[in-house]
Amino acid sequence: MAGDEKMAAFWAASRALGFEQRQLAEFTGVSLRTVQRWSGGGSNPGWQDITRLAAAAYRVDRDAARRLAAAVGHTPESLGIVSPAPPAPPALPGPAPQAPAAAAAPFALQCVLVEAIVAAAAEALDVSPRVARPAVLAAMERAKAASLSVDDLLAALRPPPVAASAPPAADAKRGKA
Numbered sequence: 001m002a003g004d005e006k007m008a009a010f011w012a013a014s015r016a017l018g019f020e021q022r023q024l025a026e027f028t029g030v031s032l033r034t035v036q037r038w039s040g041g042g043s044n045p046g047w048q049d050i051t052r053l054a055a056a057a058y059r060v061d062r063d064a065a066r067r068l069a070a071a072v073g074h075t076p077e078s079l080g081i082v083s084p085a086p087p088a089p090p091a092l093p094g095p096a097p098q099a100p101a102a103a104a105a106p107f108a109l110q111c112v113l114v115e116a117i118v119a120a121a122a123e124a125l126d127v128s129p130r131v132a133r134p135a136v137l138a139a140m141e142r143a144k145a146a147s148l149s150v151d152d153l154l155a156a157l158r159p160p161p162v163a164a165s166a167p168p169a170a171d172a173k174r175g176k177a
Contacts, residue, residue: 003044030130050072
């Protein structure tokens with residue numbers, strides 16, 4: 001599809017979510033000025049912005065999400081927004097079917113979850129998610145290289161419990177050592 005159709009589908013999905021430009025900027029983690037450039041045709045949203053918007057829109061307006069996915073040559077299934085339909089059962093009877101393996105979260109859901117983690121780090125640091133993302137990535141890569149699990153990180157990062165301290169001795173209160 002042409003760029004105009006892609007952007008029309010992008011804005012329709014944004015409207016389906018009730019987003020004004022400022023809300024869209026916050027949702028995508030870009031500046032309001034960037035969203036204004038998108039609106040004016042000066043630039044276009046990135047792939048991650050499009051897939052995140054399609055995933056969010058799918059929850060409230062499936063048609064808008066499908067149109068946005070189609071505008072970039074995909075389907076909600078190929079973007080990982082929804083699981084693909086299960087294959088048809090075999091025509092001939094065979095051995096008993098096995099239970100499907102636990103599937104990983106669809107790619108779009110993973111993106112949303114990662115964005116939530118980056119946003120939490122950005123909020124804790126009082127910076128933009130775009131500023132926090134490289135720091136979170138570097139920390140995760142270092143943790144992976146050190147074979148640390150998420151539980152290991154949490155245990156190491158949490159402050160130790162504060163022990164109840166005994167009241168000062170009577171001599172210390174009067175200034176005697």
